[in-house]
Amino acid sequence: MMDDWLQGHPGDMLGRLLPGLTGIVALYIDLLPLPSAAPDAAMPSLLVCVVFYWTIYRPDLLGIFWIFALAMLLDGIAGLPLGLSAFAFLVARNLLMPRERFLATTSFIVIWASFVIAATAVLGLRWIVACIWFGHLFELRPVVLELALTVAVYPLAGYVLSSTRDFLPKASHVSGS
Amino acid sequence: MYRLSMAAMSVRASTQKMLLTTLLFISVAILVLGKADLKLIQATSDGIADGSLSVLSLLRKPIELTRDAAHTLGGVLAVFEENERLREENERLLAAQHRAVLLEVENEGLRELLQAPRIEQTRNFTSAAVIADTATPFVHTRLLDAGRNRGLEPGMPVIRPEGLVGRLLSVSERTARLMLLTDFNSRVPVVIGPSGDRAILEGDNSSEPKLRFLPLQPRFAIGDDVVTSGQGGLLPPGMMVGKVVHIDEHQVSVRPNVDWTRLDHVSILHFEPITHDSALGDEADEIFYGPNRLQPARAPDSAASTIGEEVPGE
Numbered sequence: 001m002m003d004d005w006l007q008g009h010p011g012d013m014l015g016r017l018l019p020g021l022t023g024i025v026a027l028y029i030d031l032l033p034l035p036s037a038a039p040d041a042a043m044p045s046l047l048v049c050v051v052f053y054w055t056i057y058r059p060d061l062l063g064i065f066w067i068f069a070l071a072m073l074l075d076g077i078a079g080l081p082l083g084l085s086a087f088a089f090l091v092a093r094n095l096l097m098p099r100e101r102f103l104a105t106t107s108f109i110v111i112w113a114s115f116v117i118a119a120t121a122v123l124g125l126r127w128i129v130a131c132i133w134f135g136h137l138f139e140l141r142p143v144v145l146e147l148a149l150t151v152a153v154y155p156l157a158g159y160v161l162s163s164t165r166d167f168l169p170k171a172s173h174v175s176g177s
Numbered sequence: 178m179y180r181l182s183m184a185a186m187s188v189r190a191s192t193q194k195m196l197l198t199t200l201l202f203i204s205v206a207i208l209v210l211g212k213a214d215l216k217l218i219q220a221t222s223d224g225i226a227d228g229s230l231s232v233l234s235l236l237r238k239p240i241e242l243t244r245d246a247a248h249t250l251g252g253v254l255a256v257f258e259e260n261e262r263l264r265e266e267n268e269r270l271l272a273a274q275h276r277a278v279l280l281e282v283e284n285e286g287l288r289e290l291l292q293a294p295r296i297e298q299t300r301n302f303t304s305a306a307v308i309a310d311t312a313t314p315f316v317h318t319r320l321l322d323a324g325r326n327r328g329l330e331p332g333m334p335v336i337r338p339e340g341l342v343g344r345l346l347s348v349s350e351r352t353a354r355l356m357l358l359t360d361f362n363s364r365v366p367v368v369i370g371p372s373g374d375r376a377i378l379e380g381d382n383s384s385e386p387k388l389r390f391l392p393l394q395p396r397f398a399i400g401d402d403v404v405t406s407g408q409g410g411l412l413p414p415g416m417m418v419g420k421v422v423h424i425d426e427h428q429v430s431v432r433p434n435v436d437w438t439r440l441d442h443v444s445i446l447h448f449e450p451i452t453h454d455s456a457l458g459d460e461a462d463e464i465f466y467g468p469n470r471l472q473p474a475r476a477p478d479s480a481a482s483t484i485g486e487e488v489p490g491e
Contacts, residue, residue, distance in 0.1 A: 028236050032236055033440070033441065034310065080316065081208055082211050083203075083204040086203075090200055127315075133212060138315055143314050
């Protein structure tokens with residue numbers, strides 16, 4: 001696996017880091033203190049969009065280590081229980097793994113529909129584990145609102161991410177870390 | 178050749194599966210250890226927040242600039258309305274100042290009559306910028322760009338000129354985590370004026386926290402001010418919290434005075450808890466941080482210091 005990373009042109013090395021960097025940018029945008037009307041105002045999760053996109057198109061460049069690290073970073077900065085988002089993202093990734101080849105070649109509507117399922121899995125699992133961890137039944141409405149916003153923002157996020165694909169090295173395989 | 182390639186892919190897939198299972202196991206283990214209040218997990222979380230400080234500070238600059246530009250433009254466009262509003266506010270403040278002087282004289286007289294000791298409170302503040310907004314449905318916290326390096330300690334009240342915002346939940350070297358009044362673990366002893374009814378303001382992750390443990394026959398009404406009572410000694414008394422906005426058979430809602438859209442800077446009040454080491458200490462922690470939250474570590478005495486910065490806008 002490490003050999004894959006060291007092979008090729010130095011420009012390829014930067015290209016290989018690009019999906020991970022987009023994940024970091026999405027994570028920090030998610031956490032920026034944007035003006036909101038109230039503390040309970042819902043925001044879309046760009047990180048879910050980015051992880052889903054690269055899991056479909058370049059799972060070899062945004063592997064499970066990247067996903068684990070990004071999710072831990074999210075939990076650490078957001079003050080959530082460490083491991084909460086990592087668990088939810090990894091379970092969702094596990095669900096997507098057998099279908100990534102099919103999704104990479106299918107129509108956008110099918111991809112978007114799959115995204116609804118994947119985002120529901122991530123945000124739903126996070127809600128369930130958070131309820132267990134805190135011992136408190138959190139309201140489901142903010143989670144549904146966050147899900148709706150995340151699903152709505154996916155086409156735009158996907159469009160922006162697709163413009164970075166020209167800078168990526170050619171894929172030698174589609175399943176990897 | 179084809180068979181070899183298939184075998185390599187199969188090995189790679191099974192390696193992936195094994196890695197995924199291992200990382201899933203690690204996630205669960207970290208979650209369990211975090212619940213068990215392992216200090217290493219808390220230190221890791223603090224370290225991640227500290228490490229992200231410079232990136233978050235840098236990223237909020239363009240947002241700050243845009244917001245300032247929008248406010249300036251809005252201010253120029255609405256200069257006449259703003260002038261009128263300030264004139265009215267000035268009249269209200271002059272009337273309030275007159276009342277305050279009268280009350281001070283009355284208070285002084287009553288003190289002398291009762292021979293009550295004067296409680297002198299030096300109010301020292303540290304200003305901090307909000308660098309991260311959690312925006313999750315589970316916790317209502319914010320990350321601040323000041324920590325132990327600026328003399329902050331867990332439990333310190335966080336305020337804005339409009340009133341109380343919350344309290345510091347945890348403090349690391351360069352950052353601190355602020356728990357808002359609306360967080361489901363927030364508990365603040367309050368008094369509702371002018372009735373003087375006492376209650377606990379309990380966050381429920383909505384924008385309007387609820388009043389609990391009310392007296393049997395409460396006398397307050399919608400629109401009454403809610404201020405901190407100082408009960409338990411963990412918060413100074415008399416800090417503005419909000420107004421009663423809704424009363425029904427089941428609950429009483431309070432709308433905090435804080436303007437959430439302007440929560441870019443806050444002031445942290447250097448306040449020494451009065452009963453920290455007394456028998457009430459643990460009980461008071463339970464009241465303020467709720468039963469579900471990891472309780473903040475007690476700050477070492479040597480870390481206690483005052484900085485003496487002014488509250489913005491005061």
